[in-house]
Amino acid sequence: MDTLKAILSRRSIRSFTSEPISPELTESLLRAAMAAPSAGNAQPWHFIVVEDRAILDQIAETHPYAKMAKEAPLAVVVCGDTSLERYKGFWVQDCSAAVENLLLAAHASGLGAVWCGVHPNEAIEPNIRKLFGVPAEAIPLALIVLGHPNETKPPAERFDPSRLHRDHWGQ
Numbered sequence: 666m667d668t669l670k671a672i673l674s675r676r677s678i679r680s681f682t683s684e685p686i687s688p689e690l691t692e693s694l695l696r697a698a699m700a701a702p703s704a705g706n707a708q709p710w711h712f713i714v715v716e717d718r719a720i721l722d723q724i725a726e727t728h729p730y731a732k733m734a735k736e737a738p739l740a741v742v743v744c745g746d747t748s749l750e751r752y753k754g755f756w757v758q759d760c761s762a763a764v765e766n767l768l769l770a771a772h773a774s775g776l777g778a779v780w781c782g783v784h785p786n787e788a789i790e791p792n793i794r795k796l797f798g799v800p801a802e803a804i805p806l807a808l809i810v811l812g813h814p815n816e817t818k819p820p821a822e823r824f825d826p827s828r829l830h831r832d833h834w835g836q
């Protein structure tokens with residue numbers, strides 16, 4: 666799929682078929698995630714690949730807005746590792762770039778996916794940390810739930826000229 670078409674037609678998919686995702690496809694998604702830019706090229710990320718049915722079900726019980734994990738074959742927990750940072754404080758941006766790459770790669774591969782936020786939600790982050798045994802130096806930023814789509818959505822049109830400024834804010 667053409668890159669611009671993938672960007673403009675990606676939507677959050679929260680309903681999945683029971684079809685599994687092949688190991689090759691999973692690896693290609695992670696390859697796309699790790700191709701993301703990062704401050705100082707520090708790549709301060711870790712990815713927990715979750716295919717175990719019981720753990721996917723636990724995600725649905727632990728994260729109030731990730732109930733769709735109950736019927737998904739795959740989830741990826743994206744964690745930032747502050748000990749790997751070269752320029753302090755940029756890990757959220759680095760890991761978010763990786764998340765978006767993964768979402769776009771999933772969509773371009775015919776999969777559906779949704780970004781479920783974890784950090785900095787104080788009611789969710791500690792539970793996800795505990796569920797996956799994330800060590801102190803790492804922070805679970807997001808949970809991506811994936812599968813073969815069981816719903817279709819039209820592209821969203823969000824271009825808003827009122828948010829554009831020419832050469833100076835307000836112009």
Ligand SMILES: Cc1cc2nc3c(=O)[nH]c(=O)nc-3n(C[C@H](O)[C@H](O)[C@H](O)COP(=O)(O)O)c2cc1C
Pocket residue numbers: 675676677678679730731779780781782783821
């Ligand atoms: C930081 C972040 C956190 C999000 N958290 C959730 C979530 O917990 N559960 C969920 O179903 N969707 C979540 N979403 C998806 C948004 O609801 C979705 O991207 C937004 O409504 C726009 O819809 P679209 O992705 O279909 O274009 C999150 C998105 C972002 C960027």
